[in-house]
Structures are given as C-alpha cells and as structure tokens.
Amino acid sequence: MAGLFPPIEPYDQGMLDVGDGNLVYWETCGNPEGKPALVVHGGPGSGCGPDARRYFDPSRYRVVLFDQRNCGRSTPHASDPTTDLRHNTTGHLIADMERLRRLLGIDRWLLYGGSWGSTLLLAYAERHPRRVTEIVVSSVTTTRRSEIDWLYRGVGRFFPEQWQRFLAGVPGTPPDGDIVGAYARLLEHPDDAVRNKATADWCAWEDAVLSGETKGAFRPYGDRPPVARQALARICAHYFSHGAWLEEGALLRDAGRLTGVPGVLVHGRLDMAGPLDTAWELSRVWPDAELVVVEDAGHLGGTTTREHVLGALERFAAGRG
Numbered sequence: 001m002a003g004l005f006p007p008i009e010p011y012d013q014g015m016l017d018v019g020d021g022n023l024v025y026w027e028t029c030g031n032p033e034g035k036p037a038l039v040v041h042g043g044p045g046s047g048c049g050p051d052a053r054r055y056f057d058p059s060r061y062r063v064v065l066f067d068q069r070n071c072g073r074s075t076p077h078a079s080d081p082t083t084d085l086r087h088n089t090t091g092h093l094i095a096d097m098e099r100l101r102r103l104l105g106i107d108r109w110l111l112y113g114g115s116w117g118s119t120l121l122l123a124y125a126e127r128h129p130r131r132v133t134e135i136v137v138s139s140v141t142t143t144r145r146s147e148i149d150w151l152y153r154g155v156g157r158f159f160p161e162q163w164q165r166f167l168a169g170v171p172g173t174p175p176d177g178d179i180v181g182a183y184a185r186l187l188e189h190p191d192d193a194v195r196n197k198a199t200a201d202w203c204a205w206e207d208a209v210l211s212g213e214t215k216g217a218f219r220p221y222g223d224r225p226p227v228a229r230q231a232l233a234r235i236c237a238h239y240f241s242h243g244a245w246l247e248e249g250a251l252l253r254d255a256g257r258l259t260g261v262p263g264v265l266v267h268g269r270l271d272m273a274g275p276l277d278t279a280w281e282l283s284r285v286w287p288d289a290e291l292v293v294v295e296d297a298g299h300l301g302g303t304t305t306r307e308h309v310l311g312a313l314e315r316f317a318a319g320r321g
Helices: 050-055 090-103 116-127 145-152 154-158 160-168 179-186 192-209 226-240 277-285 303-317
Strands: 012-019 022-030 035-040 061-066 109-115 132-140 263-268 289-294
Touching: 012 090, 022 090, 035 050, 035 090, 035 116, 035 303, 050 061, 050 303, 061 090, 090 116, 109 116, 109 303, 116 132, 132 277, 132 303, 145 154, 145 179, 154 160, 160 192, 179 192, 179 226, 192 226, 263 277, 263 303, 277 289, 289 303
Parallel strands: 035 061, 035 109, 109 132, 132 263, 263 289
Antiparallel strands: 012 022, 022 061
C-alpha cells in the first residue's frame, strides 16, 4: 500500500489470559523505546492485520496490536459454535486493554482505530482518559442504536434489492422488527447449515453497502477465509443486537472527559455505512478534536484518508499536538 512504512514483524508477542477461559493475542512492533501506540481494530471481530503496523514510523513508535476476544488469533474462536460469547462485551474489551497496558509496563499510549475500533477506543479513553496521550480515528462510529438501525435498515433505501435479500434471510418478519437480533439468533443456531447461510447473508449485505467504494473489485466481508468470516458475522451480530452494551449516546455525552486529549477524526463524506453526522457531532463536543472531512472517500477510506492518518501520527510522534 503506497505511502505506508515498509512491512515489519513483531519483536515480541504473546497470549494474555483475561479470564473466563479467554486468551487474547497481542504483539509489539517498532522501537521498544518509542512512543507507545495501541491499534484497536474494527469489526467487531475482524482481527488485526499486518498492514496496521505500517501506519507507524518504526523508529519512533512502540506499536501494540491485539486481537479482540474470540477473533483473529485469540482463543477460543467465535467460528466454533461452542464458544460462549457471554464474556465478550465492550466492558470486557476495555478491561482487556487495561490488562495489556499494565502487562507491557506502559503508562500512557496513543490510540488509533477506525469504524468499530473508534467506538471501542472512545469508550476506553472516556473511562481511562489519563492513560491516553492522543487519539487518531478514521471512519468514526459510536455504535448508537440509531447508527445500527441506519446500517441494517435505513441505508436499504439505496440498495433495495440487496436489502430485500437481507431481510429474506430471516424466516418470517421478526415480531419486534429487530432484524439484527434475528440474525444474532441464527448465527447461534446449532445447525451448521443455518449458521453458514446466515453468515453468507450477513456478509452479502455488508458488502452491498460498501459496493459503491469497491466497484466489485473485492468483497471486504465475503472474501475473508470461512473461519474469519463466521467469527466476524457472529461477533458483529452479538454486539449490535445489544447496542454494544452502551447507553444510547453515552460516548457523545461523555466526550468532555477527553478534554486535554488531542484527537484527529478523519471521515469520508461518502461513507454509506457510517454517515458523517456522527463524526461531526463528536467534534462539536470533544474540545480538542480536529475533524478532517475527505470529500471523495467512503467507509474504507483511500489514499487521501491514509495521508491524513499518517500525517496525524507523524505529528504526534514529533510531539506536536
């Protein structure tokens, strides 16, 4: 990917025991004496890929990456239907991040993430603001129920044919109209065939929403390996059917706790999955946040989005707020 730093490998890694039978994979890259930074991946349930390492100058950053519970290299894996997700909530993930910080002997760190990752890192930062030096976010979301309803219902007006297929994946109309909850139940079904079909239908819808950006060149959800795809769909439905265990609007309401923490929010004006208004609202209530709107980008970003993220990370590495 043009503009990123060359590929690097971790200099340390491990499995953190976070309780309830869960082991969370973590790794550290770059300069062991550098500025600490934590990468918070999206999904939820996507796992953290090697390209995320390449956003950071390896001579100046000590980069920490981890796979959130039950995805990526963390165990047990959500693709196994016997894996219990009861101990996988936003609160659990925040606690995991704090355990990892203490394990690595880090006092404060920069947070970087996008999409679901922005929700999780904001929730962490608002709970532990004194542990955060700066924040860099792309494709801002706060996972309000209103945002979930947009992604799995409202945006269907732009993709009516694909929306009908997504709706048809649920046998009968859910009595409460909760299609996300209905999919969450299907993805927990004991029958492999039911789970596999629900996974395919879920991923097809997610890919449809992003199709204006991908132009059919790839499917961000459907092209994943089967095991990763199953875990991603199951964890997404698990979180979104519960509103991510966040009080509606809490991350915007409590953004004042981030006073004194510099932030850069990079958001595409053409983001169909997460419209710009959430990033704009957040920038209005977070005193130290700078909103950068990329006119020609969507949820997946692109060259200009990447340049703004790299620029923010370069600025913070140099100690410029």
